[in-house]
Amino acid sequence: MKLRGPRQQARERDAVDPLRHYRSRFAQPLARDGREAVYLCGHSLGLMPLAARALVLEELEDWARLGVLGHHESRRPWIDYADAAREGLALLAGAQPVDVVAMNSLTANLHLMMASFYRPTGKRTRVLIEAGAFSSDRHAVASQIEWHGLDPARELVELRPRDAGGTLAAEDLEAAIRDCGEHLALVLWPGVQYLTGQAFDCGRIVRAAHAVGALCGFDHAHAIGNIPLELEADGADFAVWCSYKYLNAGPGAVGGAFVHPRHSAQEGLPRLAGWWGHDPASRFAMQPGFVPAPGAAGWAVSNPPILSTAPLLAALEIFRSAGPQALRRKSVELTAYADALLAALGGQDIEQVTPTQLTGRGCQLSLRFRGGRERARAVLARLEQDAFLLDFREPDILRIAPVPLYNGFEDVWCFVDGLRTALEATA
Ligand SMILES: Cc1ncc(COP(=O)(O)O)c(C=O)c1O
Known part of the structure; x- marks a missing residue:
């Protein structure tokens, strides 16, 4: 299947990301249906470095x-x-x-x-x-x-x-x-x-x-x-x-x-x-x-x-190997990319709570559902069904974190696309 433009662009950005190899140094969790999850929950529990198993x-x-x-x-x-x-x-x-x-x-x-x-x-x-x-x-x-x-x-x-x-x-x-x-x-x-x-x-x-x-x-x-x-x-x-x-x-x-x-x-x-x-x-x-x-x-x-x-x-x-400055650089690029895609969704359904200026945030983005708790729950259920691992905080906040060590631009693209689908399905 031919990819739609923006996803292809996300892949191209991942392909030239100097930190892209670090993803393979982490175990990738599966969603409940057995598919590899799109993991955006590093603000809650970071992924397992594969080297941890050997050290333990x-x-x-x-x-x-x-x-x-x-x-x-x-x-x-x-x-x-x-x-x-x-x-x-x-x-x-x-x-x-x-x-x-x-x-x-x-x-x-x-x-x-x-x-x-x-x-x-x-x-x-x-x-x-x-x-x-x-x-x-x-x-x-x-x-x-x-x-x-x-x-x-x-x-x-x-x-x-x-x-x-x-x-x-x-x-x-x-x-x-x-x-x-x-x-x-x-x-x-x-x-x-x-x-x-x-x-x-x-x-x-x-x-x-x-x-x-x-x-x-x-x-x-x-x-x-x-x-x-x-x-x-x-x-x-x-x-x-x-x-x-x-x-x-x-x-x-x-x-x-x-x-x-x-x-x-x-x-x-x-x-x-x-x-x-x-x-x-x-x-x-x-x-x-x-x-x-x-x-x-x-x-x-x-x-x-x-x-x-x-x-x-x-x-x-x-x-140590990736370097904190390089990680921060990528983190800033990932969140800026998320901002741009989220903005294209329009602001009727969700409001970004996290500040947009770079010094005012790390990699976590918190999104508030304007439609209230029930809508938020329905959107979350749909996202989970579609293999996204993220989290929800009562009453209406969805938190995602594109973590520069193991997330990429395509993860961000998939999330925003999944969110759009979930919002449409629950409208
Ligand atoms: C901001 C903050 N403070 C405190 C805690 C509690 O941490 P612990 O259970 O390790 O004491 C957490 C846990 O997630 C946290 O996010």
């Missing part, structure tokens, strides 16, 4: 072969296994390797960071977050406030966008920070908002927070591996992330954290400690005094989960 198997083999000796004698000794992730994470976080650490999970890391960096004193007790923050972040912040014997109804400040369900203006965030002023202890902000896909200028937020004497931390779940980050240069106090989205490390994989060196260098900073955060040079002396490991590793509490860190190592190697 090697750890299982080494465990079987060596038992406890594997801590020191396996191919990648478990004793300092998590250190192998630091260089790759640092590259994506915009930090020095010593200032990042792979550990725990996102929410657990958020609690550990807040134990050190949310220390309400005197008037300075408030935490500023976005209204509509990811539920786990809100629970973590509210429970930290209560943990200090304070009332979230007073101390948790939630900034709403001007238009309900819309994106947030940087000036409004700065104004909210100024309004809190000397009452503000911490700003906790996402690098990319999970629902709208809006990306923020992190440096600008840090500067505004620091100007009123508050600290500033980030939830980079949807940012790391998606947009360029400069945590250290921006002066962020801390950041946390998970690695199962854009980092492709697998369901529930080990999370990560960044701590700015001005804090890790500070002696006596309160923290919730465990033996894996103790200086490795004397960790096994098992003495009562806690001597923090240098950098962010001083916040680790437990020995690392080897089987969930192995896929992260496989994925970080792919990032």
Whole structure:
């Protein structure tokens, strides 16, 4: 069958894409009917790097072969296994390797960071977050406030966008920070908002927070591996992330954290400690005094989960090889291409929630159905039936992410064409 022009053009763009070979380094999931899916759900769960299987198997083999000796004698000794992730994470976080650490999970890391960096004193007790923050972040912040014997109804400040369900203006965030002023202890902000896909200028937020004497931390779940980050240069106090989205490390994989060196260098900073955060040079002396490991590793509490860190190592190697700048370039081209195709659909049925300017987004695009929830559900069902894997957030948001590592222009073309068909079928 002769292809219609635009699809052929999409294929031609894929054919000259210098990153096209990376797709074959990931397992391609199947739709429910057994066809290869058009996978646009990397904002939720990234695809499996094929190399992850071999790395996990090697750890299982080494465990079987060596038992406890594997801590020191396996191919990648478990004793300092998590250190192998630091260089790759640092590259994506915009930090020095010593200032990042792979550990725990996102929410657990958020609690550990807040134990050190949310220390309400005197008037300075408030935490500023976005209204509509990811539920786990809100629970973590509210429970930290209560943990200090304070009332979230007073101390948790939630900034709403001007238009309900819309994106947030940087000036409004700065104004909210100024309004809190000397009452503000911490700003906790996402690098990319999970629902709208809006990306923020992190440096600008840090500067505004620091100007009123508050600290500033980030939830980079949807940012790391998606947009360029400069945590250290921006002066962020801390950041946390998970690695199962854009980092492709697998369901529930080990999370990560960044701590700015001005804090890790500070002696006596309160923290919730465990033996894996103790200086490795004397960790096994098992003495009562806690001597923090240098950098962010001083916040680790437990020995690392080897089987969930192995896929992260496989994925970080792919990032290193592809290069973050090249990935960002392709990401920008893919989303611009999606914009152009979506615009041709006309705006009657869907509205793009994600900002269109490039600095205001990563690869996620959030589309709101104007026809409401029932229509949205019907369109989603049709798209799923047509082998698209994407996701829907109540009440009316469809999220897609053309991920530059494994998606191409033809995926974007197919999605918009599939959306057009689904909209027509449900009109
Ligand atoms: C923005 C954001 N914050 C927090 C979480 C919770 O992560 P975890 O279950 O790894 O703690 C998620 C999970 O998807 C998320 O997207």
